[in-house]
Amino acid sequence: MSRAEQRDATRQRIVDAAVETFAEHGFGASSTRDIATRAGVTQGLLTYHFASKDDLWRAAADQVFGGLVAALPVREPHPRSEEGRTAVRAAIRSYVRFAADHPELFHFMVDAGRHDDNRMRWLVDTHLAPFFAGLQALGGPTRGGAGKLAPHAYYALAGAASLIFAVAPECAALTGTNPQSSASVKRHADLIADLFAPE
Amino acid sequence: MSRAEQRDATRQRIVDAAVETFAEHGFGASSTRDIATRAGVTQGLLTYHFASKDDLWRAAADQVFGGLVAALPVREPHPRSEEGRTAVRAAIRSYVRFAADHPELFHFMVDAGRHDDNRMRWLVDTHLAPFFAGLQALGGPTRGGAGKLAPHAYYALAGAASLIFAVAPECAALTGTNPQSSASVKRHADLIADLFAPE
DNA sequence: TATTTCCCTTGTCAAGTGACCAGTTAGACT
DNA sequence: AGTCTAACTGGTCACTTGACAAGGGAAATA
Numbered sequence: 040m041s042r043a044e045q046r047d048a049t050r051q052r053i054v055d056a057a058v059e060t061f062a063e064h065g066f067g068a069s070s071t072r073d074i075a076t077r078a079g080v081t082q083g084l085l086t087y088h089f090a091s092k093d094d095l096w097r098a099a100a101d102q103v104f105g106g107l108v109a110a111l112p113v114r115e116p117h118p119r120s121e122e123g124r125t126a127v128r129a130a131i132r133s134y135v136r137f138a139a140d141h142p143e144l145f146h147f148m149v150d151a152g153r154h155d156d157n158r159m160r161w162l163v164d165t166h167l168a169p170f171f172a173g174l175q176a177l178g179g180p181t182r183g184g185a186g187k188l189a190p191h192a193y194y195a196l197a198g199a200a201s202l203i204f205a206v207a208p209e210c211a212a213l214t215g216t217n218p219q220s221s222a223s224v225k226r227h228a229d230l231i232a233d234l235f236a237p238e
Numbered sequence: 239m240s241r242a243e244q245r246d247a248t249r250q251r252i253v254d255a256a257v258e259t260f261a262e263h264g265f266g267a268s269s270t271r272d273i274a275t276r277a278g279v280t281q282g283l284l285t286y287h288f289a290s291k292d293d294l295w296r297a298a299a300d301q302v303f304g305g306l307v308a309a310l311p312v313r314e315p316h317p318r319s320e321e322g323r324t325a326v327r328a329a330i331r332s333y334v335r336f337a338a339d340h341p342e343l344f345h346f347m348v349d350a351g352r353h354d355d356n357r358m359r360w361l362v363d364t365h366l367a368p369f370f371a372g373l374q375a376l377g378g379p380t381r382g383g384a385g386k387l388a389p390h391a392y393y394a395l396a397g398a399a400s401l402i403f404a405v406a407p408e409c410a411a412l413t414g415t416n417p418q419s420s421a422s423v424k425r426h427a428d429l430i431a432d433l434f435a436p437e
Numbered sequence: 438t439a440t441t442t443c444c445c446t447t448g449t450c451a452a453g454t455g456a457c458c459a460g461t462t463a464g465a466c467t
Numbered sequence: 468a469g470t471c472t473a474a475c476t477g478g479t480c481a482c483t484t485g486a487c488a489a490g491g492g493a494a495a496t497a
Contacts, residue, residue, distance in 0.1 A: 042464055046474070063353055068266025071455065084475055086456060142352075149348055149401075152408030153341075154262050163411045171412060190413040191402065191422075191429050198401030202348075203393035209351030212362045213370060214389040227390050234394065234433050241494055245444070270485060283445055285486060 050088050050098075052078045057099040062143035065150045066096055066158065097161065100151075103143050104166040110137040127236045131196070135228040138201040139219055145201040192235070200231050249287050249297075251277045256298040261342035264349045265295055265357065296360065299350075302342050303365040309336040327431045330395070334427040337400040338418055344400040391434070399430050 040048070056078035060069045071092055075082040089095040111133060138145060151162045175189055203210055203218045204227075210218045217223065239247070255277035259268045270291055274281040288294040310332060337344060350361045374388055402409055402417045403426075409417045416422065 064266055065264045067263055081476060092455065146352065149405060152405030153345065155407040159408055160411065163408060167412050190409065191426050194402035194409065195398040195429060195433065198397030199394040202397030203390065206348060206351030208354040209358055209362060210389065210393065212359065213366050230390050230394060280446060291485065
């Protein structure tokens with residue numbers, strides 16, 4: 040393996056481990072040693088590839104949000120037409136599926152968004168604002184509301200679609216069924232689509 | 239002030255500080271020293287009143303969930319009647335208002351629910367399961383679905399109602415408006431009620 | 438008043454934290 | 468081949484962590 044390939048592969052292993060660890064425990068409760076162990080490298084190597092824990096966190100966030108925009112290809116707006124509605128429903132369903140496969144997105148959002156610090160500012164400026172602007176340009180998943188309602192609908196949708204998967208262990212303990220099973224994901228996607236964009 | 243009163247007042251100050259700190263940073267990233275400082279006491283006093291950090295966390299969770307059940311008085315079921323629907327809408331609106339006033343509830347749920355450990359088990363057994371059973375007995379906020387759908391609807395509602403307030407600093411930075419303003423809370427309550435229990 | 442109780446303070450402990458650094462080794466250039 | 472470069476290791480640093488222990492001092496009790 041060439042040196043560049045080796046470097047990229049190692050960095051990728053570290054970032055993957057960081058995504059998991061940050062999502063499971065949050066930024067403050069994750070140690071660089073735990074991340075290194077999970078990635079199968081030494082802690083020293085971690086600080087070699089990433090200048091600081093914050094730097095690693097940003098790389099992990101890049102990976103998570105990159106996966107989101109890849110999973111939700113930007114479409115042309117279909118204002119109020121019949122195909123527009125089914126397109127919105129399809130977009131909502133793929134968002135639910137992404138939330139089920141990658142609850143890390145939700146955890147990064149909640150973990151960073153709850154207090155006003157550098158990480159939150161960075162996440163808003165770098166990922167959330169562009170993504171949100173793209174949603175608004177698309178018309179958004181609002182249900183009959185005007186543009187001003189969009190933020191509320193956005194957070195309502197994100198929460199409704201993601202929470203059950205973000206607390207999957209709790210949901211399993213509470214209800215006895217694993218929400219990440221394909222049948223459960225499908226049922227949740229149906230529910231969310233019916234709620235936010237009824238046929 | 240009598241000795242018992244003093245004791246209770248001090249414990250209450252510590253629990254209040256713990257609720258804030260755990261909600262802001264999560265369990266693992268909260269230090270008992272930060273909590274003690276916020277409560278205006280020494281760290282040693284904290285370990286005197288609460289045997290361990292886990293013990294303090296349970297006391298804080300008791301306070302948060304106690305506030306929830308106090309804010310949502312249990313009602314008689316109104317199956318499918320007209321008053322039943324408006325009662326459900328009213329319950330949803332007070333839940334949204336509680337989520338706006340006490341985003342700690344959501345943070346405790348998400349922080350504990352994301353991995354299968356003792357705290358999650360305790361939260362499910364002690365608070366979530368009884369609360370959820372009460373909701374199901376009430377008929378639940380499902381929209382035309384049968385009983386089997388209840389878990390999905392429950393998590394969808396909880397997420398839709400709470401997320402915007404749980405990440406209020408992020409929402410403010412992203413959209414420029416404070417979601418916890420009374421006008422914003424009212425608008426969100428309207429949206430959630432319309433989504434989950436349309437008139 | 439004398440004594441006991443118990444809320445509370447200060448100080449300390451081992452374990453863990455992120456960052457850093459001198460060495461080592463193997464791929465890449467000349 | 469010989470030199471250089473950069474990925475990687477092991478170890479160390481000051482600092483924070485939760486828990487604990489010895490003692491003070493005021494309220495409760497006798």
